[in-house]
Amino acid sequence: MSAVLFGAFVVLLILGVPVAVVMGGASLLAILVEGRYPGLIIAQRMFSGIDSFPLMAIPFFVLAAELMTGGKITDSLLALASQIIGRLRGGLGHANVLMSIFFSGISGSALADAAGPGAVTIQMMRDGGYKPEYAAALTASSAIIASIIPPSIIMVIYALTDNAVSVSALFVAGIVPGILIGLALIATNGFLAWKRGFALGEARRPWRQFISESGVVFSAVPLPIIIIGGIHSGAFTPTEASAVAAAYALIVTKFILRSLTWAQLPRLFVRAGLMTSAVLLIVSTASAFAWLLTVLQVPQVITNAITSWGLPNVALLLVIAVFLLICGLFIDTLPGVLLFVPIVAPVADAAGIHPIQTALVVILSLTIGMITPPVGGVLFVVSVVSRVPLTRIVAAIIPFLLAELFVLLLLVLVPAASLWLPSLFGYVH
Amino acid sequence: MPAATIGRRSALDRLDQAFIRMNGFAVGFLLLAMLVLVFANVVLRYIFANSFGWVEEVSRYLMIWIVFLGAGLASREGMHVAVTLFSDIAGPLRPGFKWAAWAGTFAFFAALAWFGYEYAMFAARQRSTMLQLPMWTIYLAVPIGSALTLVHMLFDLRVHPEPEPQTQTGVAT
Numbered sequence: 001m002s003a004v005l006f007g008a009f010v011v012l013l014i015l016g017v018p019v020a021v022v023m024g025g026a027s028l029l030a031i032l033v034e035g036r037y038p039g040l041i042i043a044q045r046m047f048s049g050i051d052s053f054p055l056m057a058i059p060f061f062v063l064a065a066e067l068m069t070g071g072k073i074t075d076s077l078l079a080l081a082s083q084i085i086g087r088l089r090g091g092l093g094h095a096n097v098l099m100s101i102f103f104s105g106i107s108g109s110a111l112a113d114a115a116g117p118g119a120v121t122i123q124m125m126r127d128g129g130y131k132p133e134y135a136a137a138l139t140a141s142s143a144i145i146a147s148i149i150p151p152s153i154i155m156v157i158y159a160l161t162d163n164a165v166s167v168s169a170l171f172v173a174g175i176v177p178g179i180l181i182g183l184a185l186i187a188t189n190g191f192l193a194w195k196r197g198f199a200l201g202e203a204r205r206p207w208r209q210f211i212s213e214s215g216v217v218f219s220a221v222p223l224p225i226i227i228i229g230g231i232h233s234g235a236f237t238p239t240e241a242s243a244v245a246a247a248y249a250l251i252v253t254k255f256i257l258r259s260l261t262w263a264q265l266p267r268l269f270v271r272a273g274l275m276t277s278a279v280l281l282i283v284s285t286a287s288a289f290a291w292l293l294t295v296l297q298v299p300q301v302i303t304n305a306i307t308s309w310g311l312p313n314v315a316l317l318l319v320i321a322v323f324l325l326i327c328g329l330f331i332d333t334l335p336g337v338l339l340f341v342p343i344v345a346p347v348a349d350a351a352g353i354h355p356i357q358t359a360l361v362v363i364l365s366l367t368i369g370m371i372t373p374p375v376g377g378v379l380f381v382v383s384v385v386s387r388v389p390l391t392r393i394v395a396a397i398i399p400f401l402l403a404e405l406f407v408l409l410l411l412v413l414v415p416a417a418s419l420w421l422p423s424l425f426g427y428v429h
Numbered sequence: 430m431p432a433a434t435i436g437r438r439s440a441l442d443r444l445d446q447a448f449i450r451m452n453g454f455a456v457g458f459l460l461l462a463m464l465v466l467v468f469a470n471v472v473l474r475y476i477f478a479n480s481f482g483w484v485e486e487v488s489r490y491l492m493i494w495i496v497f498l499g500a501g502l503a504s505r506e507g508m509h510v511a512v513t514l515f516s517d518i519a520g521p522l523r524p525g526f527k528w529a530a531w532a533g534t535f536a537f538f539a540a541l542a543w544f545g546y547e548y549a550m551f552a553a554r555q556r557s558t559m560l561q562l563p564m565w566t567i568y569l570a571v572p573i574g575s576a577l578t579l580v581h582m583l584f585d586l587r588v589h590p591e592p593e594p595q596t597q598t599g600v601a602t
Contacts, residue, residue: 016516016530017537018509025537028544043541043548043571047493053485056467056492059460236471243467250464269457276492277456277499278508284496332510374514 002296005030005289019335020278024285027292042288049287050280053239054167057156058108058279060242063272064249065107068220069116070268071253071260076217077102078121082201083210085186090193091201092128093138094186096121100142101182104149105224106249108156110333110370114143114378119385129199133392140371140382140393141400142185147333147367149178151227151245154333154363156238157283161341164355167238168231169427170363173356176421177364177411184403192399216259219252232425279334286338299343306347313353317412320344320358321365325408328369332377336366354428357411360418364408371397371404445584449502452577456499463491486559490567497574501581504534524591535582538575545571 008026017025028042068074081098088094103117118139125135147154150171159167192198205213223245230236236244253260260268293299311319324344327336341362348358370378373394383390411417422428466488474480503509516526549568557564 012533013512014515015533016511016513016526017533018504018511020509021534021537024541025533028537028540038547039540040544040548040551043545043568046541047548047568047571050493050496051489053489056463056488059492059495060464060467063460063464240467240471243464244471246464247468266454266457269460270453273456273460273495274453274499274503274506274508276460277496278503278510280492280496281500281503281509330512375512377510 001030001034001292002298004033005292005296009289019332020281020285022285023282023289023335027285027288030292045288045291046284049284052160054156054160054237055280055283056239057151057167057242058153059272059276060239060246061108061151061153061156062112062275062279063269064223064242064246065109065112065116066268066272067246067249067253067260068106068223069112070264071249071257073106073216073220073253073257073259074099074103074117075120076214077220078117078124079210079214080217083204083207083214086201087204088190088193089200090189090198092121092125092130093134093189093193093198095201096125096135096138097142097145097182097185097189100139100145101149101179102220104146104178105227106151106220106245107146108151108153110144110147110367110378111381113146114140114381115385118143118382122382122386128201131396132386132388133396136382136386136388136393137396137400138185138189139386140378141397141404142182143378143382144367144370144404145178145181147370148174148181148360148364150174150224151242152363153279154337154367155359157334158337158341158359158363161337162345162355162359164345164349165359166427169356169422169425170359171228171231171238172425172427173360173418173422174363177360177407177418180407180410180417181364181404184407185400188399188403216257219257223248282334283338286335290338290342293339293342299346302343303347303350307350311351313351314413316348316351317353317358317361320348321361321408321412324362324365325368325372328366329372330375331369332375333363333366333370336369337362340366354415354419356422356428357415357418361408361411364404364411368401368404368408371401441587445587448580448584449505452498452502452581456495456502459491459495459498463488463495466491483559486557486562490557490562493567494570494574497570498577500538500574501578504578505581505585527591531582531586535579538578538582542572542575542579545569545575 005026008029009022012022012025031037031042032039078099081102082095085091085094085098099117099121100113103113107113122135122139126132152174155170155174156167159165159170226248227241227245230241231238324340344362345358349355370376373379379390379393383393419428466484470480470484516523519526549565552568553565555564
């Protein structure tokens, strides 16, 4: 049975079948060939895999980000970032990263960052005289901050896969590493700007003028506060917080700023609905696949094997990170979390590593996979929106990739980087 | 003869467009309904200190319908992730890869339509915990969504005689 499962998985993946269908098809074939379970169990497993209230945070977070982008809030976030940091050497690059940090507070998706505001920032940097591949590479590497700083769709899914961590704990834990990535990218951009002699940015507008021109940006401020504050205080469940965030985004863009027309609304809802479908179809078939792995006792076998090596904690985390970085070259973040967390989390847990630290290392390792070829979702999106060929972006992304690997190493070596803030909030005992 | 062909084609095109629009409307409307229910329940709880337990159940089922109703339309929008690396470097074999991927996907959704239907019938007597809804009305999302996906895949062949690969740019993580 395992031969059919893994054989079909590899063949379907290589053929270019959508990943959701790869996992569903491989599971179904294995079930039918084995003959121990009836075929309808695939429908039952796929159904129960998404029959979950916490998963509903995903459509609402996607919708909130769509509404904020459609309502042009993201443009003013970029204006604010330029206002703060844009006048330095390489200032537009710095503004690009800072903008991603801001956008991360309202979006849970790196791809949404790359496709929405990313397209705008790349154009702005090109207009400012940056090489297109440099602008695209920096945008791609800063987009992944959206998956680390809350809200984060991948963290919602992680918390469902590993019961040892909660969504709110992961959200709080993501803030420091997310900002560290931003700082690492800003430092890299600053170094390259100095070495390659980039021009100084434009002078800053007076703040009074900025507020009268781009003051709408401050309407986005309550969103991250609603999400983090609401969940942490126990006022909302993560799902409720996401619904409140989406409703807030709708009310602000439609009725207060009036930057969203009635004609735009149906399209935004349909897009958010279809993105939900694409994400949750993977969750759905992956849960059938993961069920078969459990039936075959694959996680147990791997867990026992790794535990028997008796590695010290740091070495174990390093092995996990390198393994996931290699997997991330070929597989997307979402299936990566769904397939590997059930294997990796118990191993790390048994070794006494705090589950929140494991979670952050796993999530960052797999998320970095989105900007590494040959399979990297963010790279593809950025290449499409910037019309820069993939190979040129890949060459330009290396320094930024190194900066992010440095932050990953920091998360492995220094538990406090991921645990200090959650411990202040009482999530670490 | 050509005139008749053109006439028939454009009627099919109109049907396709109407199908896309109605499918999109259903997905968008269900998402709106989900948002209204969950948000209203939060408001009710905080303002009137009272909320409905059934909202959690109904909104969950709405989401499941969204997922399966949206699967086919999402594939037409190129929103599903796929690894096209190998077909990209396959040179003259490329159409073979694309057709194999199309056929594999089609076969999966055809099987899922059948097994989803079997499952809905198997569980025909189950009821939901809060509202006592007959569960087959929710389980039917799987076969109906799969069947719609098959229709989308066939319509898409008319627009793109060679199957289009998914763009790898879709999933929102």
